[in-house]
Amino acid sequence: xxxxxxxxxxxxxxxxxxxxxxxxxxxxxxxxxxxxxxxxxxxxxxxxxxxxxxxxxxxxxxxxxxxxxxxxxxxxxxxxxxxxxxxxxxxxxxxxxxxxxxxxxxxxxxxxxxxxxxxxxxxxxxxxxxx
Numbered sequence: 001x002x003x004x005x006x007x008x009x010x011x012x013x014x015x016x017x018x019x020x021x022x023x024x025x026x027x028x029x030x031x032x033x034x035x036x037x038x039x040x041x042x043x044x045x046x047x048x049x050x051x052x053x054x055x056x057x058x059x060x061x062x063x064x065x066x067x068x069x070x071x072x073x074x075x076x077x078x079x080x081x082x083x084x085x086x087x088x089x090x091x092x093x094x095x096x097x098x099x100x101x102x103x104x105x106x107x108x109x110x111x112x113x114x115x116x117x118x119x120x121x122x123x124x125x126x127x128x129x130x131x
Contacts, residue, residue, distance in 0.1 A: 001016075001018060001025045001028045001029065002016075002017040002018055003015060003016050003017055003018070003029075003032070004017060005036075007041070010042060010043060010111065010112065010115050011041075011042065011043035011044065011045055011074075011108065011111045011112075012036060012041045012043070012044055012045070013044075013045045013047055013104060013107075013108075014032070014033075014036070014044060014045070014046050014047065015047040015049070015050070016029070016046070016047065016048060016050060016051055017050050018050065018051060019050065019051065019052045019053065020051065020052065020053040020054070020055075020058075021048070021051050021053070021054045021055070021057075021058030021061065021062075022053065022054070022055045022057060022058055023055060023056075023057035023058075026055075026057035026058050026060060026061040027057075027061075029058075029061040030060075030061045030064045030065075033061070033064055033065040033068055034064075034068065037068045037069070037072075041073075042072075042073040042115075043069070043073040043074040043075075043076070043111045043114075043115070044065060044069055044073070044074070044075050044076070045076045045077075045078055045104065045107045045108065045111065046062065046065065046075070046076070046077045046078070047078050047079045047104060048077060048078070048079045048080055048081075048085060049078070049079025049081055050079075051079075051082065051085055052082045052084060052085065053082075053084050053085065054084075054085050054088055054089075059088070059089075059092060059094065062077065062094070062098065063094070063097075066097065066098055074099065074110075074111055074114055075098075075099065076099045076100075076101055076107045076110060076111060077098055077099065077100045077101070078100070078101050078102065078103060078104050078106070078107040079103075079104070080100055080102075
């Protein structure tokens, strides 16, 4: 499986450099997601811009990541550019469950806004507790 990871302080971008996210590589993808979560990656952006086909095993890998980050941070999908991938996500109604953002830039902005919002809320809560 070919992929690259861009690890930043507040998020990591996992770019899958494969044409298909299918039953052959989905188990490896799931394993990588579990490793990232165990390593403390707070927010994960999955870049599918190179992926032209996803099967049910691939969707399962994506849903695994969504569960792993639920309540702990953000899991964002970006680069859903190919018609077959878009159609499968829409048909399976996962577009209402997953956070899908068009570009990496918009995805990183989305994550950073969420991080800042959580920090502001935490600061306000700690100020309230001090009074």
